[in-house]
Amino acid sequence: MTLGIFSIVTAEMLPVGLLGPMGSSFGLSAGRTGWLMTMPGLVAAVAAPVVTVVTARLDRRVMLCVLMALLAAADFLAAAATVYWLELVSRVLVGMVIGGFWSIGAGLAGRLVAERSAVRATAVIFSAVPLGSVLGVPAGTFLGELAGWRASFVVLGVLTLAVLGGLYAFVPRLPPLQVTRPAVLRDALRRRETALALVLTCLIVTAHFGTYTYITTFLREFMQPELISGLLLVYGVAGLVGNLVAGVTAGRHLRATFLTCAGLIAAATLLLPFVGRSTTGALLLLVVWGLGYGGVPVCSMSWFARAVPHAREAATVLFTSSFQATLSVGALLGGLVVDAWSVSVAMVCGGVCALLMAGVLLWSRAQHEPGT
Numbered sequence: 001m002t003l004g005i006f007s008i009v010t011a012e013m014l015p016v017g018l019l020g021p022m023g024s025s026f027g028l029s030a031g032r033t034g035w036l037m038t039m040p041g042l043v044a045a046v047a048a049p050v051v052t053v054v055t056a057r058l059d060r061r062v063m064l065c066v067l068m069a070l071l072a073a074a075d076f077l078a079a080a081a082t083v084y085w086l087e088l089v090s091r092v093l094v095g096m097v098i099g100g101f102w103s104i105g106a107g108l109a110g111r112l113v114a115e116r117s118a119v120r121a122t123a124v125i126f127s128a129v130p131l132g133s134v135l136g137v138p139a140g141t142f143l144g145e146l147a148g149w150r151a152s153f154v155v156l157g158v159l160t161l162a163v164l165g166g167l168y169a170f171v172p173r174l175p176p177l178q179v180t181r182p183a184v185l186r187d188a189l190r191r192r193e194t195a196l197a198l199v200l201t202c203l204i205v206t207a208h209f210g211t212y213t214y215i216t217t218f219l220r221e222f223m224q225p226e227l228i229s230g231l232l233l234v235y236g237v238a239g240l241v242g243n244l245v246a247g248v249t250a251g252r253h254l255r256a257t258f259l260t261c262a263g264l265i266a267a268a269t270l271l272l273p274f275v276g277r278s279t280t281g282a283l284l285l286l287v288v289w290g291l292g293y294g295g296v297p298v299c300s301m302s303w304f305a306r307a308v309p310h311a312r313e314a315a316t317v318l319f320t321s322s323f324q325a326t327l328s329v330g331a332l333l334g335g336l337v338v339d340a341w342s343v344s345v346a347m348v349c350g351g352v353c354a355l356l357m358a359g360v361l362l363w364s365r366a367q368h369e370p371g372t
Helices: 002-026 035-054 060-080 084-105 115-126 128-147 149-170 182-190 192-212 215-220 225-249 254-275 279-294 296-307 312-340 343-367
Strands: none
Touching (some): 002 128, 115 225, 115 296, 128 279, 192 296, 192 312, 192 343, 254 279, 254 296
C-alpha cells in the first residue's frame, strides 16, 4: 500500500522537477505547462467520490490493482506523448488514480492490521507522501537530466507495474464491508464532526500549498540554485520524521498533534520572509516546516475516520476530495498573490491561514469533537 501511494505521489509531483524540459518539448510557456500540475488535483477531487461509489461492490484489492494498471498506462502515455493534449490526457488518468486509490486504500489500514495499530499503519501508508518528495521526485529529476524527461516516466511506469504485482501477491482479498452509496456520503457530510474535519483540512492544505508551491521561487531570490535542491531534500527528510512522529502521537492526542502541525507551519511561513534570506535561516525554517506538514495527512485522515467511524471508506473519500481540491485551489490562490504582490506576501498569507486553522482547533476543544 505504501509503495502504491509512493508511485502515485511521484507521478503527481514529478513534473515539478521536469517542468522546464517538458515545456520546451511542446513549445509551451511555464504557465501553460503548469496545467500538468493542476490537472490531477482537480480530477482527483471529482474522481474520489465517483470511482468509489461506482465500484462500491467490487473487491477492494481488485480495484487497487486496476488503478495501478491505469497509473502505469498513464506513465507510459506521458513518456510517449508527442503532442501536449496527450500529455494532459495522461495527467487526467493520474488524477483518476489519485482519487480512486487514495479513497479506497487510505482507509484500509484497519483491515490489514489490528485496530489498535490502525493509526500507526495509516502513518506508514502516508509516509509515502514525504518519501515521494525525498526520493521519487529528485530521482526522477536526476534521471531526466541524464536520459531525458521521457525516461523518467518509463522507469516510473515499470515501478508501478512492480507495485501492481506486489498488491496482487501480498494484499489479501478485501470484499467491501460497507458499500459506499451516495446516501452514505450525504449522511457523513451532515455530521458536525465532518464539517469540522473539512474546515481544518481545507485551511491547513491551503496554507501549505499556497506557499510551498512557490518556495523555489522564494529561495532563488537569495541563494544559488545548486543549494536549493539540498534544502528541499532536508525539508523532505524532516517531513518523513514529522509523519512518523504524528503516527505515534495522533492515536492518543489527535487534537494536540494537529495543533502542533499548524503551529509549526505558521511559524515557518511567517518567519521565512524575515529569517529565511540566509542559508542557515532557510534551512532551519524548512526543517520546522517539514516537521509540521509531515503530520498533516495522518492527522487529517485520522480526524475524518473518527468523525465517521461507521463508514471508513466514506471518510477516506471526503478526505481525498477535500485534500486534492484544496491542493489545487491553494496553489492557484498562492499564485494570484505572488503575481499581484510577491512570494513573501504569499508566505505571510499562508501563515495567517495556518493560524486561523489553529484558532478553529482551539475553539472546537470545548465542543466535544473527536480528538479531544
